Amino acid sequence: MRRLTGFVLSLAAFLAAWKVLTIVTGTPSYILPAPEVVGERALRAIGSGILWEHLWATLAEVILGFALGALAAVATGVALGKSVLIERVLSPYIVAAQAVPVLALAPLLDIWFGGGLFARVLVCALIVFFPIAIATMVGIRSADPLLREMLRSLGASPAQLTARLEIPSALPVIFGGLRVGVTLAVIGAVVAEWVSAGTGLGVLINIADQGLFDTPLMFVALAALGIIGLSFYSLVVLVERRLIHSA
Amino acid sequence: MTAAATKEHPTGLRVRVDGVSVSFAAPGGRLTALDGCSLDVPAGSFTVVIGPNGCGKSTLLRVIAGLLKPDRGVVHVGAAAPAPGDPRVGLAFQQPRLLPWLTTAENVALPLALRGVAPAERATRAKEALDRVGIGDAGQLSPRELSGGMAQRAGLARALITDPPVLLLDEPFSALDALTREAFDTELQRLWLQRPRTLILVTHSVPEAVRLADQVAVMTARPGSVARLVDVELPRPREVGIASDARATEAEAAIRASLASVHPPELAPWTGQA
Numbered sequence: 001m002r003r004l005t006g007f008v009l010s011l012a013a014f015l016a017a018w019k020v021l022t023i024v025t026g027t028p029s030y031i032l033p034a035p036e037v038v039g040e041r042a043l044r045a046i047g048s049g050i051l052w053e054h055l056w057a058t059l060a061e062v063i064l065g066f067a068l069g070a071l072a073a074v075a076t077g078v079a080l081g082k083s084v085l086i087e088r089v090l091s092p093y094i095v096a097a098q099a100v101p102v103l104a105l106a107p108l109l110d111i112w113f114g115g116g117l118f119a120r121v122l123v124c125a126l127i128v129f130f131p132i133a134i135a136t137m138v139g140i141r142s143a144d145p146l147l148r149e150m151l152r153s154l155g156a157s158p159a160q161l162t163a164r165l166e167i168p169s170a171l172p173v174i175f176g177g178l179r180v181g182v183t184l185a186v187i188g189a190v191v192a193e194w195v196s197a198g199t200g201l202g203v204l205i206n207i208a209d210q211g212l213f214d215t216p217l218m219f220v221a222l223a224a225l226g227i228i229g230l231s232f233y234s235l236v237v238l239v240e241r242r243l244i245h246s247a
Numbered sequence: 248m249t250a251a252a253t254k255e256h257p258t259g260l261r262v263r264v265d266g267v268s269v270s271f272a273a274p275g276g277r278l279t280a281l282d283g284c285s286l287d288v289p290a291g292s293f294t295v296v297i298g299p300n301g302c303g304k305s306t307l308l309r310v311i312a313g314l315l316k317p318d319r320g321v322v323h324v325g326a327a328a329p330a331p332g333d334p335r336v337g338l339a340f341q342q343p344r345l346l347p348w349l350t351t352a353e354n355v356a357l358p359l360a361l362r363g364v365a366p367a368e369r370a371t372r373a374k375e376a377l378d379r380v381g382i383g384d385a386g387q388l389s390p391r392e393l394s395g396g397m398a399q400r401a402g403l404a405r406a407l408i409t410d411p412p413v414l415l416l417d418e419p420f421s422a423l424d425a426l427t428r429e430a431f432d433t434e435l436q437r438l439w440l441q442r443p444r445t446l447i448l449v450t451h452s453v454p455e456a457v458r459l460a461d462q463v464a465v466m467t468a469r470p471g472s473v474a475r476l477v478d479v480e481l482p483r484p485r486e487v488g489i490a491s492d493a494r495a496t497e498a499e500a501a502i503r504a505s506l507a508s509v510h511p512p513e514l515a516p517w518t519g520q521a
Binding site for chain 1: 312342
């Protein structure tokens with residue numbers, strides 16, 4: 001309850017400062033629209049159905065891309081953490097792929113996978129992959145060697161060691177990666193949408209920009225992206241609290 | 248499957264260590280922990296291994312548990328060499344080593360879970376094991392909520408739950424205060440008298456060795472080996488007051504003399520210790 005009150009107060013302060021800024025500077029609406037202008041534009045975009053259409057497209061990309069990327073990253077991270085050989089062989093490629101900006105990779109994926117939802121999901125998955133894979137690898141290795149020896153003395157197989165010790169000890173670190181990853185997924189979705197047009201909030205920003213100068217609509221799309229990121233981030237934190245009692 | 252192992256060996260299994268050497272890779276060469284170490288532990292006896300820190304006592308236990316392969320020499324538990332995770336051998340450590348994300352009962356039942364025993368049977372047997380070590384009401388607590396002594400009991404219960412014919416205890420009470428420790432010794436003896444099995448306890452306390460052991464194996468400094476065996480012939484159950492018994496005083500003097508003879512005096516602070 002107190003947390004909610006704090007959030008409402010800070011939001012009110014933010015909107016008030018925004019409003020004051022537009023009044024003091026007298027900036028025209030196509031450069032910096034006042035909050036109530038954006039609010040009114042949001043209501044119209046919701047009423048006409050245009051916001052939902054684009055929101056759902058982005059939401060689908062973020063959810064599928066994050067799920068795919070996180071699953072692949074945890075599996076890869078476990079393998080990297082358990083085998084020095086696998087780490088030596090794979091890590092140069094993983095690091096190099098991460099160093100290439102996803103914005104530069106998206107057109108290639110678009111060509112390969114024909115510009116559909118799958119190509120966009122793949123861009124999201126790719127951007128999500130790195131922080132989660134590295135966090136998982138580090139987490140797996142952080143398992144207490146004393147507990148490792150205890151399990152070995154009880155005859156635990158390598159798979160049991162992973163399931164019963166390594167993954168549970170890695171969870172706090174893995175969730176650190178998931179928190180970073182889920183916000184990156186939103187960035188991935190917008191980048192992918194800019195490359196292969198269709199629907200999505202990234203597309204909506206382009207529509208608002210090109211010739212229309214519908215800056216209030218652009219703000220609506222930006223706010224929607226922020227809200228998506230915040231919601232998923234909170235969801236990850238919620239799951240984390242459920243799974244890790246000490247957190 | 249392991250319960251059957253003890254039924255087959257109602258008084259435990261003989262443990263024989265013969266000319267065992269173990270070394271580890273260390274910065275700047277290899278570190279020899281055990282060198283030509285031999286020890287014969289009769290089935291069902293209570294043997295205490297004593298020596299200062301770093302003399303290879305823990306290494307010896309790990310060799311008997313099958314966790315370390317000796318570079319030279321042979322180890323037998325019963326008729327066969329021990330394998331890593333050998334179900335015939337139970338091991339309790341200096342630290343409780345409980346998994347913090349499980350309850351105490353789940354921790355105690357971990358050896359059964361790893362062998363695919365059904366949850367209902369696990370719960371029943373965990374309760375029994377916790378009862379045996381005197382903390383039957385702590386099963387639902389998190390390991391974080393246990394005191395040091397309770398956590399150590401839980402670690403012991405975990406080693407006992409499969410009822411192994413050989414039980415190895417690696418200084419399980421060394422982190423506890425002196426009074427708790429004495430109570431533990433008495434209970435450990437009671438548990439052993441109730442259910443005889445081969446028990447090997449590592450310690451660096453001479454009075455504890457005298458209170459508990461049939462035979463005391465005195466180890467040399469690193470690289471370690473068993474320098475001398477001292478038999479302790481005292482009636483059981485032995486109480487804390489047994490220390491004043493003439494035969495106990497004699498055994499204690501013999502152990503201290505052995506320790507003094509194999510360790511240079513400047514490295515043997517225990518010789519003057521009460």
